[in-house]
Amino acid sequence: MPGTVLLLAAAPAGKGCLVDAASVLPVLAAVPPAVLSGTDTANVVELADPLEPQAVLTRLRAAAGAPGPLTVFVTGQLQLDRRQRLPHLALARTTPATVRYTGLPWHWIREELRLRAVGSTTLFLDLHADAEAWEWLRSAPLDCGANNAVYGRVAPPPSRRAVAVPTYMKAVATILRSGLRPPAEQLHQQALGRVGAEGYADLVLGAPGVSGPVPGGFAPRPPHRPERPRPQTPDGLKDAGRQYSSDVDPHSAISAAVQSGRHPEADALAARHEQAAVHAHGPGSEEALHWAEVRADLAMFAGDPVRSCRAWLGVAAARLAAGQAPDAPAVEAAVDRAHHQWGQVRDPAAARELGASLAGLRSRVPGRRQGALDHVQRQLRQLQTQG
Template identity: 80%
Template sequence: MPGTVLLLAASPVGKGRLVDAASVLPVLAAVAPAVLSGTETANVVELADPLEPQAVLTRLRAAATAPGPLTVFVTGQLQLDRKQHLPHLALARTTSATVRYTGFPWAWVREELRLRAPGTTTLLLDLHADAETWQWLRARPLDSGRANAVYGRIAPPPSRRVVAVPSYMKAVATILRSGWRPPVEQLHQQALGRLGAEGYADVVLAAPGVVGAGVPGGSAPRPPSALKGPRPQTPPEGGPPDGLDDAGRSQKSDSDPHTAITDAVQSGRHTAADALAAEHEQAAVRAHGRGSEEALHWTEVRADLAMLAGDPVRSCRAWLAVAAARLAAGQPPGTPAVEAAVDRAHHQWGQIREPAPARELGLALAELRSRVPGRRAGALDHVRKQLLQLQAQS
């Protein structure tokens, strides 16, 4: 039976663009349809920077009702709408203020694919998240349907004034251009391997059938028929730092400090965002202890804030501290939270350009990598080779 392939690449036009999503389409289009699908023959539908959510829905619905295996390749960026704070795939006209009306709700992906037979649908995703969505993903999975196989990555926001490249999807396309499609799990691992240290900060999606139990926090929008996280209480001693309101901090921060932090980041007030996170971190330490989940959550938030502010030294140091604290608390090296902390420290270390802090933090990273090698082969060797180069430069 012939298969169906949907190639969807979407990102906003203008300064809101985080990734050049459409740049991957020529590479994917050069792959034979049968190889894209993994079937003897296949029909391919391509959507490049679509303008309207309804147009995407129409193509997705047609693909979902086609008989035979369905493979969906999605490249783009995720943003939250302001009303329900649910993830949308940003389209060409999407801005931060119009996500709800111009973006494609991710819940529609789940809704359109839910009636397909289990084992017949595969999604390959290369997505970038903006700062707010990146924090939202800390506490919630990207629900793409329980019966679908989902592989890929969600990358953190790129540096300011930088448009990222869909490196994972380009790696997938390059592998497939050989003319042979390996089993999708193997294809996924090969693509991750080609990313190297670049991909250590990513949220890796590798689920053969189940990716999350739903989208909590409000009802998901249904298609037409034709930075959240744990919330410790507001610091009991004095409340948030003085001066943040004068700097334009959101009045919502008393009930949800993550909202105020996101507002500060989006307006470029990185120092204010870190000050507010630091206040909550210290409150959590006083109330629960340095190694508590409440305190470590805020340390992780500050690590991400440093990344968003373009300070890889501070971000790397914070992630190393999180990993060390989790190991000291008795968490096994293979625990996902431990591996994620070391992976993200590794990624940020690779962004450091000053030799002295790179050598200092590299030694600490090498020690952690010897205990937490992670799930990608060669991570410890990568650190050691980079350290040798740094030492040769000194």
């Protein structure tokens, strides 16, 4: 029976673009349809930077209704709508204010695929999340339907004024262009290996159906975190003319500040909550460490990899000092995030300093991707030659 392949690459036009999604389509299009599908023959539908969510839905519905295996390749960026706080795939006309009307609701994908037979649908995803969506992914899975096999990654936002490259999907396409199609799990692992150190901070998606840590992959947070702490508002929390009360989720205020470019204000708010959590629960408490992790992410959003890397190193060391195991998901995630941010540091002196600390941690927390410690040691040797 012939298979069906849907290639979907979407991202907003203009300054809201986080990833050059369409750049992967020529590479995927060069792969024979049968190899893309893993069947003897296949029909391929390609959507490049679509404008209207209803048009995407129409193509998705037709592909979901076709008999035989269905393989969906999605490259793009995730954003939340401001009203319902639900994830959407941003399309060409999407802006932060219009996500609800111009983006493709992620649950449409799940709903269109839910009636397909178990084992008949495979999704490969290469997504970049904006700041709000990345925060949302701390506690919510990206639900693609329990009957479907899902592989890929969600990457954090790139540094300011940068447009990311869909390296995971390009790796998938490059492997398939050889003409051989390994089993989906093997293809996924090979692609992750080619992404290398760039992907140490990614949320890795693994079958079935929802995001979460899988062998060989990483997640930015453990899958079941305690409820986010909401400490009482410390004295002086009024900042820059804005009032924050103890019954308002501070994460929303922080996300709003990041979205509008008020990075120092976002960090100051998180720092005050971190101090309150330390005072109330102790420096090694989950509540205090949560806010330390938030501040590490905020430094990344602000384009400060030195501060972000140092913060993640501190979180990892604190978790180990509190008796958490080196292979605990939260410990591995902290070291992976530190490793990723270290790779963004351009000042050789700072890179050498942080790299020495990272190497020490990597010797204790090697992580689940082979070669992480070797990568740090090789980079440190190169840095030493730069004087």
